[in-house]
Amino acid sequence: MKKKILAVDDSRTMRSLLERALHDAGFDVDLAEDGVDGLDKLEDAQPDLVITDINMPRLDGFGVIEGIRAMDQYRGLPILVLTTESGAELKSKARKAGATGWIVKPFDQDKLVSAINRIVA
Secondary structure (H helix, E strand, C coil): CCCEEEEECCCHHHHHHHHHHHHHCCCEEEEECCHHHHHHHHHHHCCCEEEECCCCCCCCHHHHHHHHHCCHHHCCCCEEEEECCCCHHHHHHHHHHCCCEEEECCCCHHHHHHHHHHHHC
16 A cells, blocks of 8 residues: 655645655655645645645744644654755754654655655555
8 A cells, every 4th residue: 555645845846846756656645835735634635644844834844743743643643854954953843843854955866765665664
């Protein structure tokens, strides 16, 4: 059974890149255009993993992580942060919010897929 991933990013280009990379790697992918859209789609998507950007309008990635962790059924859902940010303070904030991992854009498809497979295997 294919693993499902919900990718949350405000960049249409990044969503397209993620969709193609993850489909090519054999994942089912749902896309959301920002944090609010991501939380709205979470229940229908029922993902095995969420990938979220940090800097987004309406609700940023920290809000996405906190929103997911606030729901009992998703407390253990793996969440990868995929962002251009690389500061230690932001990584620490994401970990404290409940992020599983942090990957800096631009992403290497093989490394991203490898990280996902390690997490959702």
